[in-house]
Amino acid sequence: MSDDDFTVIRSQVKDFVRKQVVPRELEIMDTDAIPEDLRAKVRDMGLFGYAIPQEFGGLGLNLVQDVELAMELGYTSLALRSMFGTNNGIAGQVLVGFGTDEQKQQWLGRLASGEVVASFALTEPGAGSNPAGLRTKAVRDGEDWVLNGDKRWITNAPLADLFVTFARTRPADGSGAGIAVFLVPADTPGVSVGVKDRKMGQEGAWTSDVTFTDVRVPASAIIGGSEDVGYRAALTSLARGRVHIAALSVGAAQRALDESVAFAAASTQGGTPIGSFQLVQAMLADMQAGVMAGRALARDAAAMWVSGEDRRIAPSVAKLFCTEMVGKVADLAVQIHGGTGYMREVPVERIYREVRLLRLYEGTSEIQRLIIGGGLVKAAQQGR
Numbered sequence: 001m002s003d004d005d006f007t008v009i010r011s012q013v014k015d016f017v018r019k020q021v022v023p024r025e026l027e028i029m030d031t032d033a034i035p036e037d038l039r040a041k042v043r044d045m046g047l048f049g050y051a052i053p054q055e056f057g058g059l060g061l062n063l064v065q066d067v068e069l070a071m072e073l074g075y076t077s078l079a080l081r082s083m084f085g086t087n088n089g090i091a092g093q094v095l096v097g098f099g100t101d102e103q104k105q106q107w108l109g110r111l112a113s114g115e116v117v118a119s120f121a122l123t124e125p126g127a128g129s130n131p132a133g134l135r136t137k138a139v140r141d142g143e144d145w146v147l148n149g150d151k152r153w154i155t156n157a158p159l160a161d162l163f164v165t166f167a168r169t170r171p172a173d174g175s176g177a178g179i180a181v182f183l184v185p186a187d188t189p190g191v192s193v194g195v196k197d198r199k200m201g202q203e204g205a206w207t208s209d210v211t212f213t214d215v216r217v218p219a220s221a222i223i224g225g226s227e228d229v230g231y232r233a234a235l236t237s238l239a240r241g242r243v244h245i246a247a248l249s250v251g252a253a254q255r256a257l258d259e260s261v262a263f264a265a266a267s268t269q270g271g272t273p274i275g276s277f278q279l280v281q282a283m284l285a286d287m288q289a290g291v292m293a294g295r296a297l298a299r300d301a302a303a304m305w306v307s308g309e310d311r312r313i314a315p316s317v318a319k320l321f322c323t324e325m326v327g328k329v330a331d332l333a334v335q336i337h338g339g340t341g342y343m344r345e346v347p348v349e350r351i352y353r354e355v356r357l358l359r360l361y362e363g364t365s366e367i368q369r370l371i372i373g374g375g376l377v378k379a380a381q382q383g384r
């Protein structure tokens with residue numbers, strides 16, 4: 001998308017978030033749902049397909065534009081972004097990057113319009129940080145594949161029409177991880193979605209277990225038409241998603257900061273605004289520094305992704321720094337609010353709980369450190 005067109009989209013999204021979603025954050029929290037009228041507006045704005053190519057009906061934003069949008073979306077309840085995040089992100093990008101022409105034609109248009117919600121079904125009990133340990137099996141039976149296994153904490157599973165499902169087709173060996181990715185419509189016999197999980201935060205974003213019992217799909221359901229594409233697809237899709245999560249963190253940190261500045265300027269102790277106390281100013285200064293550093297880093301990592309300069313270490317650096325940063329910023333925001341910050345109706349209380357997830361999913365902070373450190377040493381050993 002051209003820069004001019006993107007400027008318009010970005011300002012529409014910013015307006016929508018600040019004027020229409022922010023005032024309804026408590027409703028989202030209390031009902032554990034995104035109101036249907038907001039969902040319809042999101043669909044009308046094309047957000048279910050913002051990162052899906054225009055030829056399939058999406059907005060076709062690249063990652064540099066994606067991070068700008070993510071910073072706006074991070075400013076409010078993270079459940080809003082979660083509603084269409086999997087279509088554009090970890091699930092949709094597997095199809096965009098690795099699907100066959102037929103698979104793209106079949107699914108991408110409906111993902112972009114929001115008619116279909118896709119979930120990314122990788123994690124299993126015992127296979128989270130290390131997806132190579134996954135045990136869901138796909139066994140060839142004539143022209144079909146038959147899947148059996150259990151997935152857990154799958155975002156949007158209770159609403160999903162399509163599961164982008166990772167399964168082992170053979171033991172890992174020298175030629176690869178032995179993991180393929182299958183497109184499994186949610187109404188396929190044998191697919192069972194568990195009850196909605198009860199989580200710490202991000203009310204309105206739903207996860208649940210998904211069980212596959214003798215689920216039969218045709219050979220055309222395998223991503224890229226090959227058993228050997230899946231694992232690479234997962235790693236690439238997750239790496240791209242890390243830059244997006246970094247930008248989302250910056251948006252949430254900016255909101256926590258804005259709430260804190262407003263509170264510090266208005267709230268008094270003994271008649272003195274708490275913002276006059278230098279120890280409070282120091283907290284605000286640390287928050288501002290974190291937000292600005294995170295914003296620059298997320299933008300830099302996105303530019304390196306788009307140019308192809310670095311699609312491995314930079315995404316992990318951005319996710320590690322920005323998700324840790326927003327954790328600290330949210331903590332300081334609660335501190336500045338004093339007891340008020342511990343109360344349910346106050347935005348920083350919600351932000352404090354919501355951003356905790358960002359350090360856990362799509363690769364924990366420890367896994368990002370392993371990718372960064374391991375990548376640096378490997379490059380040195382290869383003389384790069």
Ligand SMILES: Cc1cc2nc3c(=O)[nH]c(=O)nc-3n(C[C@H](O)[C@H](O)[C@H](O)COP(=O)(O)OP(=O)(O)OC[C@H]3O[C@@H](n4cnc5c(N)ncnc54)[C@H](O)[C@@H]3O)c2cc1C
Nearest residue numbers: 120121122123128129153154155207360361362363364366
């Ligand atoms: C709300 C929510 C939504 C989610 N949505 C999805 C989804 O849509 N699709 C999906 O597939 N998954 C999803 N997940 C799963 C998520 O990606 C995993 O929880 C995450 O990858 C961590 O895996 P785990 O929970 O098994 O923890 P573990 O991997 O068991 O980690 C536990 C601890 O051990 C550390 N650790 C693990 N391995 C190492 C190592 N080698 N070296 C050092 N430390 C290590 C971790 O960093 C962590 O601190 C979701 C999870 C949540 C909570």
